[in-house]
Amino acid sequence: MRSVKTLSPVALLKALQARAKLVKKKAFARGSEIGLILSSIAIGLAAGAAVSGMSWISRAMHNLIFGIEMSEWLSASEIENKTVVLIAPVCGGILLGLFLFILARRRKRQIVDPIEANALYGGRISLTDSFIVAAQNLISNGFGASVGLEAGYTQLSAGIGSKIGTKLKLRREDMRILVGCGAAGAIAAAFNAPLTGAFYAFELIIGTYSMVALAPVVISAIIATFVARALSGNSFVIEVGEIGVITPADYLPAILLGAICAVIGIVIMQGVAFIEEMARKSSIPPYVRPALGGIIVGLLGMVTPQVLSAGHGALHLNLDSDAPVKILIGIFLLKSLASAVSIGSGFRGGLFFASLFMGSLLGKIFGMPADLITTGSLTPTVLAVVGMSALAVAIIGGPLTMTFLALEITADFPITALVLAAVITSSVVVRTTFGYSFATWRFHLRGESIRSAHDVGWIRNLTVDKMMRADVKCARLGTGLDAFRETFPLGSAKRVILLDDSDRYAGIISLPDIYADEAEATRPRTSLVEFLSHQNDFLLPQMNARQAAAIFDQSHAEALAVVNNLIERKVIGQLSEAHTLRRYSEELDRQRREAVGEVT
Known part of the structure; x- marks a missing residue:
């Protein structure tokens, strides 16, 4: 890669202008509701096309495998060749099992769905994983397994929304909204019902309703419905008969x-x-199970x-x-x-x-x-x-x-x-x-x-490891009181963590208690062990703020040591209850401001 010094002044100016345009585009999407709406339009177009495309592929598979017309629904068809009905789900199970076998060898991580992505990962979904889910769904549905395509519709459309948000480097809350836009477009297109798609996103994918999310989600649902209707006609419409009078x-x-x-x-x-x-x-290995299930479905x-x-x-x-x-x-x-x-x-x-x-x-x-x-x-x-x-x-x-x-x-x-x-x-x-x-x-x-x-x-991301102080005061459990006071004069620290001979956590001592005992007690204590507290109360670095707050509440401690694990118990830091609650409150307030659309 060429360094900046080797660029000509003209090339450098063009590079800076291109960079400025990119930054401006991303800032527009991040800071503007209009930017979210424009993104939702793109997602709606993609969702409508994805639903129509997957539906067409499924019908083509039914036509090829079961010999029915493209205009017919498999579950309403009269299939004379019962052998095909029995064998097709089994073949689908074998094909899916082969897919799973290859996937297990090449990909170790679990596929994240839209609900899980919005709950735990700030709306981040792998688009590659979304295509994998859509392919698996098409194999299952196309060979007659008793499942719908809605899982593939929502996964693929939400993955597209997440990908757009990732490219624009959007905030966590905006990413979650775009994932909701994808799901809204998918369900709206699948049922020719934009309101249904929008509220599917609010209730099941985003988990809450906000004015900031209203316009992008509804627009995505409407656009996807129009696109699916243009590409697939009225094939998604559910028609009911006479309703009658309700009393x-x-x-x-x-x-x-x-x-x-x-x-x-x-x-x-x-x-x-x-x-x-x-x-x-x-x-039974996981890649064999679909074929066995296919036998039952075929029967x-x-x-x-x-x-x-x-x-x-x-x-x-x-x-x-x-x-x-x-x-x-x-x-x-x-x-x-x-x-x-x-x-x-x-x-x-x-x-x-x-x-x-x-x-x-x-x-x-x-x-x-x-x-x-x-x-x-x-x-x-x-x-x-x-x-x-x-x-x-x-x-x-x-x-x-x-x-x-x-x-x-x-x-x-x-x-x-x-x-x-x-x-x-x-x-x-x-x-x-x-x-x-x-x-x-x-x-x-x-x-x-x-x-x-x-x-x-965000609660899981706010871990003890990110909040703790690593510069802790430590001393040996066998240290004499006089030597301890000489090493830690009054005011040098609030508390000191004691370690045993194996450098394992032994407890916490409050430094003011040491000096108060010397000045006020008629029979002063003679060893550090008598001042120890919270010998079995400590935090682990992977704990989140909520778990840490619960331990503080149970132990009635103002601060606790952080140890590397339950076996070695090596002290790696210290965390106070006040700092934990303050960081938790700050993060909670930031989430609230993002949810209502305030710029952070």
Whole structure:
């Protein structure tokens, strides 16, 4: 690389001008809401194109593998060759297993999804990892596994948003907003529902609502919807039948249906976790599991193709049909099992659309007992819409997201109010009895404590290692009092850390106590051991500010030593409670100011 000295004056001037333009562009994006909006437009365009592209690839795979028309949905098709239905998911499992085998050898780090990225990593997602997830999702869905493409849509679109934010070197909060823009665009395009996409981002990806995020997220959702509609037409539209008249008496069965959906949603989530746990405890390698899961999915698909793929066609098929309750129960059980086996065995995808399909089945099944509660004014279509929203809230989360989805697919305000009552009931029941959505439940099983996308990563980054003082006063435990006082005169330090003969932490001595005892006590203490405190209270460098504050509170200490680990206990620093709380408060205030858009 040439040094600045070798550049001609003209070349140096051009380089400085280019650098100034780049800095100005990044500063514009960082400090201006208009900059975020312009970035969100680009993300919306990319999200709409990504959703349309992935959807087209999936349909092309269904056309090639199962021999159906490009205009048909796999789950609503009549496939005469049952052997293909059995073999396709198995082949998909083998291909995905090979993918996982190669991936395990080349990439050791775990792939971060949008919720985890916004909660822990300040909105940073690897775009390469996002393409990997999208490819795995396409293989799973394309070969008929009972999973939707929404996981791939949101991962890829959020990854694009994160990449744009990284290139512009945006602040942590702005990065989180752009990740939300990507997810909003993906869901909006996938359902032709911009309000649904926007509130999906607010409730599930960003974790909070703010005026700063409102314009970028909504604009991204609208742009993505227009792009997907232009590229794919009305293929993403969910059409429902006649709604009918909603009466006040209909709220009671809707609330009851919401509670039932909550309980069933919890069972489904635990069922997926149970299958994953069984697979982990078995001696079957991870790259073999998808093929075995594909066998079960293929056998279920031979019973009815409605269990295959996400279930778009099956949803429309059942909304328009008057199938007997026994048939609906059978389809629901088969789809639940197929989805649990698909995800539990390692197929990549989500339960967003599957939960909508299963919820619509629950709503229609609930129609018979609902007639005993009310005057029978609730139509099967209304119950299907209420059921699909309530079960989706139980599994995915986002009560307002699912409420706006009901509004956008029905364009009917009375049923939206009915759905709102049901989803609130479902959400409350799940939160109070289970406490997790599908995504956060899987984080919990991996050992993560996050329950939403609310930003807690900054707390983990504010570690004891970053806050402590390394210049600590230390002395030997066997030092005499006179020698100690000579080495540490009054005022030279507030406290001294004592070490044993192996240089391991032994405790803390308050220097003023040493001199106060000499001046005031009738029988002065004779050794340093008598002044020791907090022998078993210390901090570790990887602890965060919240953990450190809890230890200070338990030990009633004003300051504690920091040791390298629990075994060696070598002192590497010291941290006071006052400094910990001050740094925590400063960081909390900075996060608050970023969230409301104040320049920091």
